[in-house]
Structures are given as C-alpha cells and as structure tokens.
Amino acid sequence: MLHIVVCVKQVPDSREIRIDPKTNTLIRQGVPAIANFYDMHGLEEALRIKDEKGAVITVVCMGPPPAEKSLKECISLGADRAVLVTDRGFAGADTLATSYVLGLTIQKVAAEFGPVDIVFCGKQTLDGDTGQVGPGIACRLDLEQLTYVQKVEKIDQEARRITVHRHLEDGVEVVETAMPVLITALKEMNKVRRAPLPGMIRAAKFKPVIWTTQDFPGLERAKIGLKGSPTIVSKTWVPEQRHVDTEMIAADTPQATAGLLVDKLWQTELPQRFGWANGSEV
C-alpha cells in the first residue's frame, strides 16, 4: 500500500494578522493558530489518493506542543497517524534548519512505519511565505521534486510512477516521474473536505506520537534551532501600494461588456506575448 507523508505547520491565522507599525513584524499575540492551509490541500490530495487506491497517511509537524491541535484536525479528516516533533532545541528554526529536521523526521517515519512513496508539503506557509522547506526536504532525501502542483493526474503503483500538473507563470507543465516524490501543493489542487463525525470523535481521543531531540540519534546539534539557522533579517518594511491603472468597462448588456473587454485586450501586448490565435476564433 502507498505510504504518504504530509508535512503540516501550525501558523497564526493570517485573516487576523496585523503588523506592528513600529517593528514591522507580525503581531502574533492573541492570534488564533490554524493549520497552514496550503498544507491542508496536500492532506486532502493524500486523502483522495487513499480513498481511491488505499494508502496510509502519516502527518508530521515540527512545532510547539499546542501544534497538536493541527495534527488532531488532520486525524479528524482521515489521516492515520501523526507525529509531533517538538523540543525547545528545535525552536527558532529558519527554512534550512526546518528542512533538516523534517528530513530526519521523514527518514525516521520510513524506518519505523515503512518506506514513503509521496511527501506532500504546502506551496508555502502563511507566516514565513518562503516556499523553501519543501524543496529543502526533497534535496536532503533525494526525492524527485514537484513544486507548485495543481493536480495529480495519475499514479501507477506497479511502475511506481506519478504524473502531475505543475502551475507555472506562463502555463501548465505536465510531468511524469518516478516515485518517491515530494509535491508542494497549490490551493487550486482540490477543495478540502469537512471532517465526518466519527473522525471528530477519533481526533478528540487522539494523542500524536511525540519525538524530541532525544529521538534522533544522529542529530547534529549545530544544524537545528536558532543555531542551525543562518538567516538574518536585515531589514523589514511594508511594501508600498503599487499603482495600477484600472478602467471600468461597462456596456448595456453583459454580452456587449464582454465584447468590449475582448476588444480592449486585443489592443494590448498580451496576444503577441502568449501567441494567441487570430481574433476571429475567440
């Protein structure tokens, strides 16, 4: 059976985040914590694969003890087991230190619960926004790296191959590669389901597996936590509002408005840039 690992981070709810105008940092105090929603799209995709083909889903999270809440949410939705990697020693990690620890964690998951076929991460987190952790893990574990995935088209278990759609700036790339892979999920991938009641009950009773620094024999102390994080924030600022020219297009009927819009678009540089066909075909 497929074994899928989903990495989930607990983040402050960005809908309620404010920025301290003096320090330009996030005010985290009093902001409710939620599971990073890109990660949840990864989980949903894993659940769909499980529904269709059967799979075992292990969720892993590095974070403080309250992150248990996000893991319980994953369990309520249908994940099979959850591991919380938590220790003061891990605190203050940047993307480098985080991907190091998550890499070790996934190795340990594979050693204890069976080899891993697919790892899902979110495209990025709501609080850090870097998008570096997924690729960082893929490098360390030597997994095929599939970033910005908007669709998993096919999994061939026999041939151990997977086909996905990657969303790029100028189009969609369809890629086929060999498993094991690491996928970073876009929110367009799916709609996250609502947990069924038995899942809620299971989650309410659930306790995640806890791993601390003690549980990783080969752990290099210099690579974790604040010490293992070379990132320096030299300056932060609130970006200036970009000025964008906008024009309101309105005609008497919706059809006429649409026609007007198409005419205007044809007059821009877009048709040439994207190599659109002649206007008559639109």
Place this chain on the structure above:
Amino acid sequence: MEKFDAVVVGAGPAGAAAAMTMARAGLSVVLLERGEFPGAKNLFGGVLYRRQLEDILPDEWQNAPVERQIIEQNLWIMGKDAVTKLGHRNEAFKSPNCWTGMRVKFDQWFAERAVAAGALPVYETVATELIREGGKVVGVRTDREHGDLYADVVVIADGVNSLLGKALGVHQEWQPDQVSLAVKEQIFLPKEKILDRFNLEGDEGATIEFVGETSGGMTGLGFLYTNKESISLGIGVMVSDLKRTRVKPYQLLEQAKQHPAIRRLIQGGETKEYAGHLIPEGGLKAVPQLSGDGWVICGDAAQLVNFVHREGTNLAMTSGRYAGETIIAAKQKGDYSRAALSHYDRQVAASFIRKDLKKYQGLHGLLNEIDPKLLFSQLPKAVNEAAFEMLNVDGRTKAEKQRFAINHIKETAGGTWDLLKLGWKGWRAING
C-alpha cells in the same frame, strides 16, 4: 456504533459544567459546540460570579481568565441631562465576589477544564435534531457526515434559542414579551484612564446599571462595566417594546453614549466590537420541566436567568453541575428514565436558582401591566427633577422644596393612591 454515557449540546457555562462533572466521575462524554471553539461567538454583559464557579472548580477558580474584580456596583436613574445615583463600594468585595469577564476567553478556559477531565470536545459541529426511539431520547443528529451520536442521556444546554428544547416541545417559540434584545459595544481605553475615571486601583473594577430616559420609554436596562483595558457598554430592551416603537436597539445605544454622565466615561475610546444577543426574561413561569426520558435541559435553554440581578452564567453552571450529578447517579442505577432524571428538577427546585426566580416571579406580570413609559421614563424623570429641586439653592424654603419634590413624584405616578399601589405591587413583584 459507539455509544456514550452522555452527549452535551452546547459548550457554554451550563454545558461545560455538566460535561466537567460527568467526565470527572469517569463517564464517557461528548461536548458538542457549533462555534469554532467555546465562547467564540458567545456574548454577555458580563459579570462572572465567584461562588458558583468555586463550587465546581474548588482548586482552579483562581486561574479563571477574568478582567477586573468588582468592588463597586451602581444603579443610575437617568434623566435627559441628569442622573441620580445609588451605589455601594466595599473592600469586602475583594473576597472576591464577582468579576467582569470576556466570554471568548472564559468559555474557552472553562470548557478546557471539562476536556482536561476527559470530556471529548467536538467543535464546529451543530446538533440539528434529537434522535428518538418511542418516547425516549437516544441521541442527537449533527450536521456532519455520519453525524448521528448515541448516548444514554442528552444534556440540552444550547442557550436562549434552544433548537432542541423547541423540538422537544418544552421550549416554546419566544413571545416578544419574554425576551430582551441586548446590544453591546466594547470600547477600548488605556488602563490608566479607566482607573482614573472610575476611581480604581490595580485590578479593581466597577459596574453601573442604568434605567430611565436612556431606554426611550421602553422596558429596558443599560449597563456599563469596566474591563482591563476596555469598557463594555450595552442596553437591553424588551422585544415587544422594540416591535411596538420600531426603535432599533443600536439607536438607543448611540443615544446613551451621548448622555453627559456616560459620554465622559467613554471619551476618547475606540469601539472595536459590536454585537447583539437575546436574554430570556420570562421568569419562573417560563421555566419548563427540566428532564424527561433520556434528556435534561440546563441554563438559558431552560430559561434559568435572574434578569433582575443580571445573573445567568452562575445559574447555568449550577444547573449544569446538578444535571451532571443526577446523570452520574442514574448511571449507577442504569436507569435513565424521567423518574430517575427528575432528581435534577428537584435539586434545582431546592436551590437558590428556583428560589431566586420565585422571588421575582411577579415582576414579569407587573412590567406587562404598567405602561413602560411611566416606569422607565416619567418616574425617572420626576426623580431627577425632584433631586434637582432639593439641591438647587434659589431662595425658596427647604419645606417648599420638599413639598414640591414629593408632590411631583406622586403626581407623575397618578396621585398618592396610585403611587402607593405601584409601590406595593413593586414590592410584591420582587418578593413573590
């Protein structure tokens, strides 16, 4: 299908108290709550009372997330640009007697105690109906997939609008003269301003309830409470009056904020939250049968609110605790029938809950009988005019002034006889 000893619907003070009590005794309990977490959308004035909290959490009540301990309580009788004040401040209230609090924090903490005791929290889940077999309640249906939950007893603690109480028929649709609609604002002010304006130190707090011209001739009560760094200001008015006058409650609140005695207290503050909620005011008459085969009902859902003293959370907690204790005993006997569960009805009847509600049982009738204009507008106005006359030095003799003051109030009430009648009725209504 897994079956539980009890399912509790609603994680407000009533439901959490019931769940806590049962879980501590080792019963399997599910605590259902529709909000994202307990208290997420719950609103009250609000004053929390120590005694009933201590009864249920003797070792932990000190950790409750509260705002200020109340050392001074005031009743203000409002004229248009005037106010006559009655208040009591006492260092002995530092026992403490009661605190201001925020439901978002308190309910979450209180329900967490139930979870720590072993209750299973299932939040963001709405109970949509009761599952019945014959005449017996055997569980609840929820809005989730595979959403049926079975239990020996369902504890109905779903608040003032109790959907499940209505489904059982013990809770009628609200009559407009049985509920108030309250609106409340939270106005943020720096701590120092609050301490100065209300003559407080440290975590001391004060409350003001106000009646009179601020409710625009309708049956209503305003409140102003001090929190750590904010003031809660609200006003509740009988729904039947709102319907009749077509006044919107927020208009009353806006007007109250302009009253000179209130304006200065909230000056410079920033309003951050605005919300409305119903308060059951039916009194004892509206309290239903509290148990049946496989169910009990607690707190607001059972109308257990003492509106004269704005006590609700403490009645909710205590009724929830009694319900839990009854279910624990029922489990020992393996009997969840009305006969076994009616022990809960008797416990409530023997406690302060019923006795306090009984004391004020006539008030509801009185308020219906007397024109609210007289009680809530003309008399407060007259009281303020009389007070002004007594204190204003203008050359008239004190005897003349006293005569005016007494006559003025008498005439407003419709003469000596009517004033006496009103006084007598009022006395009876609050000592029923």
